[in-house]
Amino acid sequence: MFFAWPVVALVLRGFVADGAVDLGGFADVLSRPRTWRLVGLTLAQAGLGTVFSVLLGLPLAYVLYRRSFPGRGLVRGLVTVPFVLPTVVVGVAFRTLFVDDGLLGFLQLEETLAAIVVALVFFNVSVVTRTVGGLWERLDPRAEQAAAALGAGPWRVLRTVTLPSLGPAIASAASVVFLFCATAFGVVLVLGGVRYGTVETEIWVRTTQFLDLRSAAVLSVLQLLVITGALVASARARARQEAALALVGDRAPAAPLSWRSPGDVAAVLAAALVVGGLILVPLAGLVLRSFRGPGGGWGLENYVALGTTGGRNALVVTVWEAAGNSLRTAALATALALVVGGLVALVVSRRPRAATARRAVTLLDGLFMLPLGVSAVTVGFGFFITLDQPLGLPVDLRTSGLLVPIAQAVVAVPLVVRTVLPVLRAVDPRLREVAGVLGSSPGRVLRTVDLPLAARSLGLATGFAFAVSLGEFGATSFLARPDAATLPVVIFRLIGRPGPENYGMALAASVVLAVLTATVMMLAERLRGDRAGGEL
Amino acid sequence: MKPAPGVVLAGALVTALAACSGGGPGEAGAGDGDPGTVTLVTHDSFALSEGLLEAFEAESGYTVKTVATGDAGTLVNQLVLTKGSPLGDVVFGIDNTFASRALEADVLAPYTPGTLPDGAEQLGDGALTPVDQGDVCINADLTWFEEKGLPLPVSLEDLAKPEYKDLLVVTNPATSSPGLAFLLTTIGGYGTDGFEAYWQSLVDNGVKVVDSWEDAYYVDFSAVEGGSRPLVLSYATSPAFTVTEDGSETTTGALLDTCFRQVEYAGVLAGTDNEAGAQALVDFLLSAEVQADVPTSMYMYPADPSVELPEEWTKFAPLAPKPFTADPAEVAEHREEWIEQWTAVVVG
Structure with a gap:
């Protein structure tokens, strides 16, 4: 209702002209060479972004979830930070590196596909690391140990035992990342310059600038087809690999990093490259700059200014108030996303015997992924034409402010599902059957079998949903009221104003958002730690 | 297909939330008939110094609610799309590059404030009143x-x-x-x-x-x-x-x-059920207090040329x-x- 109806309503408007259905837009838009170039670019950047996120995310997942070392919690938190940073800020940070006289100017990356892909990986590598890591740390190590005992080398164990077990989680993460990349908007505009565009940016321009709903509707349908294709492919890949895995309730004890194991060394090197080169360099530039005051001196001036409404009243609320708004909204959105996402994951994790029921379950699974793949502009504009009287209720949701957490939850639900689902699916159905045979009611089976195993992934999902809500900008910027602006909205506004005070504050506010996110993520980890053990 | 349990639950949850957050039917929102509320629809650059809107509320008895829906282009497009069920009562922030789209779609009701400053020209037979300008x-x-x-x-x-x-x-x-x-x-x-x-x-x-x-x-x-x-x-x-x-x-x-002149307009939204409140808010935007505040809070020049500008601006x-x-x-x-x-x- 909060997703499908607005989107369908807006798309339908594009196809109805003067009271008659007009599908001429298809022929028109599809015959433009530009359209096909955009589709090609969308697929290319999303495909490359996904492949590199997976390749770089896996070693990181291994180091962070399978090995222990001092400061691991901190690094885990840090890795999530890019995921929530506003694209405007990241765009400026990356462009500062990429311009001719920038730190990485010699790479000649400005306005290239490579620049876009690097930024996409920056944003999305944590999705892979967390989703895969969540399953990896609970894989029963005995299968690997057995293979090793039988003489398999570490690479062979990885290839024949570990990776196939992780398959579902990898496919899961990859499909989420693909959707994020395919609908990436700010990054493409800022780093791609005028030469690059995607279906998403074209929908945005057509809708917000030209009010050309006819073309936008055709493009939305096209986008939907691309996304559905990707989801079907990913579901196939998962279905082939998904099998009940031997999971351990507690996290498998993580071995300390060993410098003698060549596998560990390789993984650490790869992980260090990702964390150091891809995440730390742009972040460090950002943090460093945030400490340079408007006068050019170093200090906390920008942070002190966060208690104000900016140079010459750039804002309606102070940055701290906006941070409060962000936390409140995110808490509500997280609660919504957990309830809805948890239930969806539970339903989807079942494998009914009847073929039709099985198909319905797969369909439901895909349906809840779609919000990630549909343009925020389409959803945002759709809200405005549909929610003046939702379900006939006399509540004008459009201006109530409640839409913000709802919109954020819509984006967070697929992540919750994707995080919890691989774990639930991996629960050996025999465990449930045994419990049933021993006389447990279905509710009790759920409580004693599924819940304890899923609890840890729920913790992870909570952190993720919270992070998504904190960082969500696209839909929020459409819906947030100025007196209830969230942090990303405030940052966008500050950086859109001249004056060194405002620029400095925008960066300082981004650092606050980053610290907030890292803290929330670390707390979510801690929460899981406390609950570990006990029931099983 | 039967709706998934999650969807039903979310719907119920939202309805419950909406019920708790609103004080009653009068609070329900924009076009809902509470004579005391004026909803101002605007873009994300709208701002006034603290106290100004509150002073207007205290003086006029209206409660002002502000809805900001994106940039100027987004704003106009949303007004066009929500014609017939307007997002609010009055709009500020339609500029001269998007004005025609709003005028052609008839989303505005004409209103000419008595306080229109000299030299400020309305657009579309009184549908849009200039509030500020910039280059x-x-x-x-x-x-x-x-x-x-x-x-x-x-x-x-x-x-x-x-x-x-x-x-x-x-x-x-x-x-x-x-x-x-x-x-x-x-x-x-x-x-x-x-x-x-x-x-x-x-x-x-x-x-x-x-x-x-x-x-x-x-x-x-x-x-x-x-x-x-x-x-x-x-x-x-x-x-x-x-x-x-x-x-x-x-x-x-x-x-x-090398300059292009941008002018930002305000107007009463067609279909408002608080026309008096909407008009009062347009008057307020042209008042001496708001016009003097425009440079500080919106980085624009006031439509009223008699208003004194900050010193660094004139210089x-x-x-x-x-x-x-x-x-x-x-x-x-x-x-x-x-x-x-x-x-x-x-x-x-």
Whole structure:
């Protein structure tokens, strides 16, 4: 209702002209060479972004979830930070590196596909690391140990035992990342310059600038087809690999990093490259700059200014108030996303015997992924034409402010599902059957079998949903009221104003958002730690 | 298909939330008949100094609710799409490049305030009332030009001259409103059949096009964060923000012969059930207090020319004496075509 109806309503408007259905837009838009170039670019950047996120995310997942070392919690938190940073800020940070006289100017990356892909990986590598890591740390190590005992080398164990077990989680993460990349908007505009565009940016321009709903509707349908294709492919890949895995309730004890194991060394090197080169360099530039005051001196001036409404009243609320708004909204959105996402994951994790029921379950699974793949502009504009009287209720949701957490939850639900689902699916159905045979009611089976195993992934999902809500900008910027602006909205506004005070504050506010996110993520980890053990 | 349990639950949850958060049916929102509430629909740059709106509320008895829905283009499009079930009672922030779209769609009810300042012209037979104005101009890094001993460019022609090669950065008219304003400047200067040739000469002279104002100003412009280009597309007001610490001079300046005049309008939304409140709010936007606050909180010049401007504005950031303008109807009709022509020349 909060997703499908607005989107369908807006798309339908594009196809109805003067009271008659007009599908001429298809022929028109599809015959433009530009359209096909955009589709090609969308697929290319999303495909490359996904492949590199997976390749770089896996070693990181291994180091962070399978090995222990001092400061691991901190690094885990840090890795999530890019995921929530506003694209405007990241765009400026990356462009500062990429311009001719920038730190990485010699790479000649400005306005290239490579620049876009690097930024996409920056944003999305944590999705892979967390989703895969969540399953990896609970894989029963005995299968690997057995293979090793039988003489398999570490690479062979990885290839024949570990990776196939992780398959579902990898496919899961990859499909989420693909959707994020395919609908990436700010990054493409800022780093791609005028030469690059995607279906998403074209929908945005057509809708917000030209009010050309006819073309936008055709493009939305096209986008939907691309996304559905990707989801079907990913579901196939998962279905082939998904099998009940031997999971351990507690996290498998993580071995300390060993410098003698060549596998560990390789993984650490790869992980260090990702964390150091891809995440730390742009972040460090950002943090460093945030400490340079408007006068050019170093200090906390920008942070002190966060208690104000900016140079010459750039804002309606102070940055701290906006941070409060962000936390409140995110808490509500997280609660919504957990309830809805948890239930969806539970339903989807079942494998009914009847073929039709099985198909319905797969369909439901895909349906809840779609919000990630549909343009925020389409959803945002759709809200405005549909929610003046939702379900006939006399509540004008459009201006109530409640839409913000709802919109954020819509984006967070697929992540919750994707995080919890691989774990639930991996629960050996025999465990449930045994419990049933021993006389447990279905509710009790759920409580004693599924819940304890899923609890840890729920913790992870909570952190993720919270992070998504904190960082969500696209839909929020459409819906947030100025007196209830969230942090990303405030940052966008500050950086859109001249004056060194405002620029400095925008960066300082981004650092606050980053610290907030890292803290929330670390707390979510801690929460899981406390609950570990006990029931099983 | 039967709705998934999650969906039903979420729906129920939301309804419950809505029920708790509203005080009763009167609170329900925009077009809902509470005579005491005026809902102002505006864009994300709207702001007034603290206390002003509260003073209006105290004086008039209305409660003001503000809804900001994105940038100026987004705002107008949403008004057009929600015609018949308006988002609120009154709108502020429709500019002269989008005005025609709103006028053609008949989303506004005419209203002429008694306090309309001299020289402020309404659009569409009283549908839109001007509230503030500003210029989009090329800005120059004065220090850079002084150090190089190069005279400042003055006109549009100068920007295409070889001595200013590779110095200019502008923004994309398809995605940024100053970018569109500058495209309209060049159409004003060279006509609809000459602007493409002019842009070709800019391209040959190494103009750089980036996505947004913040990119151009904070990454590429040499005067602010140390970029490499000393000429940037920005606003006539921007030099007021680069004044030196002693306040005696500014390090950047606007080239006043390269400016496009933007005007922002307010209007009563057709279909409002609080027309009196909406009109009172338009009056309020033209009041001396708000007009005097416009430079500080919205970085624009007031529509009322008698209002006193901040000192650094009169000194360092004057309005252009003869800015380029455009007929809103022309812009509405040709916007897409012009941007496509521009894209063909600049992007290829």
